[in-house]
Amino acid sequence: MSTIGHDRAAEMPLASPSPGGTLAEVFRQRYLLSMLVRNTIKSSYQGTVLGWLWSYVQPGIRFAIYYFIFQVMINRGGDEVPNFAIHLVSGLVVVHFFTETFNGGTASLLRNRRLLNKLPMPKALFPVSKTVVALWHTVPMLVILLVVCLVVGWDPDMLGVAAGLLAFAILIPLALALALFFSILNVFWRDFGKLIGTLTQLITFSVPMIYPYTFVHERFGELGSKIYLLNPVAESVLLLQRCFWVGTGDDPAYLTSRHMPDDLWARGGVMLVVSLVLLFLAQAWFKKYEGRVVERL
Amino acid sequence: MTNFIEVHNATKTFRMQYHRSLKMMAIAKLKGNRTHDVFNAVEDVSFTVEQGESIGLMGLNGSGKSTLLKMVSGVMRPDSGTVLTRGRIAGLIATGAGFDPQLSGWDNLWLQAAILGMSEAETRRKLDAIVDFADLGTFLDTPVTYYSSGMKARLGFAVAIHVDSDIFIADEALAVGDRPFKRKCKRKMDEIKNSGTTIFYVSHAPGAVRSLCTRVLVLDKGRLAFDGGVDEGIHFLKYDDTEDNVVGDKEDDGLGADV
Numbered sequence A: 001m002s003t004i005g006h007d008r009a010a011e012m013p014l015a016s017p018s019p020g021g022t023l024a025e026v027f028r029q030r031y032l033l034s035m036l037v038r039n040t041i042k043s044s045y046q047g048t049v050l051g052w053l054w055s056y057v058q059p060g061i062r063f064a065i066y067y068f069i070f071q072v073m074i075n076r077g078g079d080e081v082p083n084f085a086i087h088l089v090s091g092l093v094v095v096h097f098f099t100e101t102f103n104g105g106t107a108s109l110l111r112n113r114r115l116l117n118k119l120p121m122p123k124a125l126f127p128v129s130k131t132v133v134a135l136w137h138t139v140p141m142l143v144i145l146l147v148v149c150l151v152v153g154w155d156p157d158m159l160g161v162a163a164g165l166l167a168f169a170i171l172i173p174l175a176l177a178l179a180l181f182f183s184i185l186n187v188f189w190r191d192f193g194k195l196i197g198t199l200t201q202l203i204t205f206s207v208p209m210i211y212p213y214t215f216v217h218e219r220f221g222e223l224g225s226k227i228y229l230l231n232p233v234a235e236s237v238l239l240l241q242r243c244f245w246v247g248t249g250d251d252p253a254y255l256t257s258r259h260m261p262d263d264l265w266a267r268g269g270v271m272l273v274v275s276l277v278l279l280f281l282a283q284a285w286f287k288k289y290e291g292r293v294v295e296r297l
Numbered sequence B: 001m002t003n004f005i006e007v008h009n010a011t012k013t014f015r016m017q018y019h020r021s022l023k024m025m026a027i028a029k030l031k032g033n034r035t036h037d038v039f040n041a042v043e044d045v046s047f048t049v050e051q052g053e054s055i056g057l058m059g060l061n062g063s064g065k066s067t068l069l070k071m072v073s074g075v076m077r078p079d080s081g082t083v084l085t086r087g088r089i090a091g092l093i094a095t096g097a098g099f100d101p102q103l104s105g106w107d108n109l110w111l112q113a114a115i116l117g118m119s120e121a122e123t124r125r126k127l128d129a130i131v132d133f134a135d136l137g138t139f140l141d142t143p144v145t146y147y148s149s150g151m152k153a154r155l156g157f158a159v160a161i162h163v164d165s166d167i168f169i170a171d172e173a174l175a176v177g178d179r180p181f182k183r184k185c186k187r188k189m190d191e192i193k194n195s196g197t198t199i200f201y202v203s204h205a206p207g208a209v210r211s212l213c214t215r216v217l218v219l220d221k222g223r224l225a226f227d228g229g230v231d232e233g234i235h236f237l238k239y240d241d242t243e244d245n246v247v248g249d250k251e252d253d254g255l256g257a258d259v
């Protein structure tokens, strides 16, 4: 035990024992964050023979099923949308990361009530750790996607890589913002947890994944597609498709002009700013209400 | 002397939820009942604790001890008034609350240490002492799911008790530990006390309070009803009545009968 002399005692300030702060405090406690993340991941493969290989097997099988249903069985895409499976899986990577962060983040405070009720931990640790875990699960998917692209024949371009990075630059702050916002809301209003499953499904169908963006434009016209494109997740899906899928076609330039909106980049820039602003607002909201969370858990 | 804990007019208000579903709330509204009510679990409590003092917080069930302790540890914030502390707070709270039953004892040891605020270097430095204290042998390699409740408690305690602290707080049952382990815990707590650490200890066990504390606070329905000497405080609560004192087995080290 620490035997502290009076000089040290005087050095320590008299302060509120309750931890405040959100993301900055989480960053300060990054060792704890890394332990939470590492153990969550370890725990999910504990006792299995394949271990971490499951993180490749699971999405691999999922991709294969989608490929079989959409490309082999109903022959979606055809010549109009070549390599439809890659088109689809690019979308799937985005949607999967987004919904995992959204679902897990929203439930994260309630799920850790036992800890929060006893220890003064920075509460933002839990939604942030969910986001990092979801990001970790995304890596194997990207690897599989990359391998498939290389097998099919991929012609990567710098602009495409930039699009892929921009997709995640938009997605990560956005998902984290929602995780922070809804984790608090879920404590005060539990009904929200019931709504989440439905919202998740809505996200799956509101992005150009199992259908190309052109469909939206053809069916709903100029105004319809304008509204459709306001969704930052749809924008991220398009950007990731710009990164992987476009490069696998015989004529990438044609695919870009045919299946991507003209203002893809301008929209991407605006969305990036929007999602950063949302993260800032979510942080402020979290800071405002986190003090009342424990007594309502 | 330096004050290590300063509590000024702290009040904590809780909501009492009577009705929760929309239907019930509508009915309550129609009948003119309130949908929720508030009450003060801790009301206008003030005291200061100097460095090296050892406080026993006593009171009947529901008198607000745990709530006050949570404000001192920083889990909750007072709704009015202030709670200020100095230095690092640790102790026997939430021992094992962060355990992941799927993971091995080792993994949980590291995780729990991190949750209690230890750095990687600090954990490594104390690893041997923690492992020794828990005394679980090769069971450390098996998942915590397969532990007996006593084994789980040992691991939790072993980590918690090795966190360096300036203020040591405790509000936890050690009911499942066997006698040798209880003895070991008691020795460790005496060691903490003798090293001059400030202690804030919630207990129903007069024996433990007598042996560990230098001052007693008694809460009564959220208000501070007594603040003074140990024997007077125990007498104030009428806990010194040996006839009623069923748990107060003289041989017992006292830790077992805690909250």
Ligand SMILES: Nc1ncnc2c1ncn2[C@@H]1O[C@H](COP(=O)(O)OP(=O)(O)OP(=O)(O)O)[C@@H](O)[C@H]1O
Residues within 6 Å of the ligand: A294, A295, A296, A297, B014, B015, B016, B041, B059, B060, B061, B062, B063, B064, B065, B066, B067, B068, B259
């Ligand atoms: N989160 C909460 N929301 C509403 N009421 C609460 C909450 N936590 C505690 N209470 C109420 O506050 C009062 C004081 O509770 P507390 O746990 O502080 O008592 P205690 O003195 O520790 O009792 P015990 O000796 O049984 O441990 C109780 O009436 C309890 O029901």
Ligand SMILES: [Mg+2]
Residues within 6 Å of the ligand: B065, B066, B067, B259
């Ligand atoms: Mg209690």
